[in-house]
Amino acid sequence: MKNYYTKKTIQRFLEPKYFGEMKDATGVGEVGNPRCGDRMKVYIKIKNGKIVDASFQTLGCAAAIATSDVICEMIIGKTTKEALSITEKEMIEKLEKLPLVKVHCSSLAIEGLKKAIENYEKKED
Amino acid sequence: MKKNKQKIYLDYASTTPAGESVVSAMIPLLQKDFGNPSSLHALGQDALYAIDEARRKVAEFLGAKESEIIFTSSATEADNIALSGVLQKEKKAHVITSVIEHKAVLEPLNSSSAEVTYLPVNKEGVVKVEDVLKEIRENTVLVSIMYANSEIGTIQPIKEIGAAVKRINENRKKKIVFHTDAVQAVNYLPCKVNDLNVDLLTISGHKIYGPKGVGALFIRQGIEISPIFYGAKQERGVRPGTENTAAIVGLSQAVEDLQKNMTEKTEKLRDRIIDTILSEIPQTRLNGSRERRLPNNINISFKGVEGESLLIALDQKGIAVSTGSACASRSLLPSYVLLAIGLSHEEAHGSLRVTLGRMTTEKEVDYFLEQLPLIVERLRKISGK
Numbered sequence: 001m002k003n004y005y006t007k008k009t010i011q012r013f014l015e016p017k018y019f020g021e022m023k024d025a026t027g028v029g030e031v032g033n034p035r036c037g038d039r040m041k042v043y044i045k046i047k048n049g050k051i052v053d054a055s056f057q058t059l060g061c062a063a064a065i066a067t068s069d070v071i072c073e074m075i076i077g078k079t080t081k082e083a084l085s086i087t088e089k090e091m092i093e094k095l096e097k098l099p100l101v102k103v104h105c106s107s108l109a110i111e112g113l114k115k116a117i118e119n120y121e122k123k124e125d
Numbered sequence: 126m127k128k129n130k131q132k133i134y135l136d137y138a139s140t141t142p143a144g145e146s147v148v149s150a151m152i153p154l155l156q157k158d159f160g161n162p163s164s165l166h167a168l169g170q171d172a173l174y175a176i177d178e179a180r181r182k183v184a185e186f187l188g189a190k191e192s193e194i195i196f197t198s199s200a201t202e203a204d205n206i207a208l209s210g211v212l213q214k215e216k217k218a219h220v221i222t223s224v225i226e227h228k229a230v231l232e233p234l235n236s237s238s239a240e241v242t243y244l245p246v247n248k249e250g251v252v253k254v255e256d257v258l259k260e261i262r263e264n265t266v267l268v269s270i271m272y273a274n275s276e277i278g279t280i281q282p283i284k285e286i287g288a289a290v291k292r293i294n295e296n297r298k299k300k301i302v303f304h305t306d307a308v309q310a311v312n313y314l315p316c317k318v319n320d321l322n323v324d325l326l327t328i329s330g331h332k333i334y335g336p337k338g339v340g341a342l343f344i345r346q347g348i349e350i351s352p353i354f355y356g357a358k359q360e361r362g363v364r365p366g367t368e369n370t371a372a373i374v375g376l377s378q379a380v381e382d383l384q385k386n387m388t389e390k391t392e393k394l395r396d397r398i399i400d401t402i403l404s405e406i407p408q409t410r411l412n413g414s415r416e417r418r419l420p421n422n423i424n425i426s427f428k429g430v431e432g433e434s435l436l437i438a439l440d441q442k443g444i445a446v447s448t449g450s451a452c453a454s455r456s457l458l459p460s461y462v463l464l465a466i467g468l469s470h471e472e473a474h475g476s477l478r479v480t481l482g483r484m485t486t487e488k489e490v491d492y493f494l495e496q497l498p499l500i501v502e503r504l505r506k507i508s509g510k
């Protein structure tokens with residue numbers, strides 16, 4: 001049976017580990033995808049310059065949900081600077097691949113993370 | 126992950142499997158009766174006879190003359206021939222159609238030099254007969270309104286429009302041609318061209334348990350249609366090219382097999398699905414009309430859920446459906462049909478289309494109705510809406 005998405009993408013989409021609101025988040029970023037109308041919220045908790053926890057809420061396609069989950073997993077334990085250097089390509093590698101038309105969904109996750117870090121930094125000042 | 130063996134196809138408006146009798150009717154034409162219908166030898170004449178028989182069956186189904194049926198490579202081609210075929214010789218022509226037509230109608234009109242009026246539809250997706258009449262001008266040459274919509278299942282008042290156009294034509298020197306794309310209607314609705322008062326009517330093979338790659342166009346005697354491409358004189362020169370004999374015979378077998386008694390059973394299943402979803406899953410809405418609806422169509426929007434993810438999650442449970450969400454389209458645009466009936470982008474985003482068919486069972490519906498609420502709930506948790 002041929003599938004549109006890789007097994008890894010499907011698994012992430014069906015059983016994401018990092019979804020849900022974070023009540024004690026220190027940074028929250030919300031982004032929308034102007035192309036297809038999707039929305040994503042990224043929550044991060046930062047302690048001593050490191051991201052110690054992350055979660056997401058996403059209204060979007062299976063790829064958007066899977067990449068949301070991937071980015072949360074990838075940033076935990078990283079400094080904000082390290083987290084900001086994560087690329088679409090690195091995220092997609094975690095899923096093996098994404099259909100071409102779905103690559104923009106992974107940039108949504110990166111945008112969401114950026115906004116969350118900005119939000120945290122603003123509060124710090 | 127557990128492999129789910131269950132396969133439940135609930136996407137019959139996209140395409141249907143070819144019936145057993147259709148396949149057996151087609152095979153000889155691919156092998157021993159492979160002749161070219163234009164050849165004068167016996168092998169060729171056998172093939173010609175097969176096509177003639179096919180034409181007779183389709184004509185009978187439509188209540189038309191054999192000479193009024195031409196076979197095409199698809200319904201899209203039939204629509205193109207119908208519209209461009211009428212418009213080609215016209216100058217400064219005016220055409221009336223609706224905003225929710227199939228792309229096979231909208232695109233040829235968009236690219237023609239004719240002036241086109243795109244009629245709006247009401248929130249149920251219905252074209253008003255008065256609206257058609259109001260727009261008729263002196264230079265109107267063509268009206269094209271679909272019989273039933275593939276996405277929301279809305280049935281248009283074709284018979285009424287046909288009668289009204291006919292009345293107007295009585296006092297006109299230049300007659301208005303009335304075309305309907307009946308692709309989605311054939312399975313369930315009466316299609317006699319003289320009752321409907323249509324001049325051109327399109328049907329498709331693969332939506333009625335026939336093969337893909339074949340369609341047919343009814344062209345009322347006296348209506349002049351120019352070919353849109355040129356070659357030899359097959360299909361009266363309107364659609365040149367060696368006939369796809371197997372597919373044509375397959376289409377005619379599918380027409381012959383149309384089951385008259387399917388409507389009631391299908392309607393019951395449809396109503397059960399609609400009622401259950403609307404009453405058991407909060408924040409849902411039915412798209413399209415409740416009454417003027419194809420017996421096999423269900424289209425529902427779920428708030429806080431995106432349709433592509435819903436489709437993929439159901440697919441993982443072995444259930445095949447469709448959606449009007451932007452995320453599922455190559456263009457990343459939401460369904461223009463859903464927007465035309467007044468849905469917001471967000472509502473179109475959360476839409477799910479379920480279409481039933483000949484093989485759909487009560488049990489399949491049970492399983493679908495059991496899985497769907499669980500998936501919707503999970504996706505709503507993920508979206509936080």
Ligand code: FES
Nearest residue numbers: 036060061105452
């Ligand atoms: S979120 Fe819309 S296509 Fe991925």
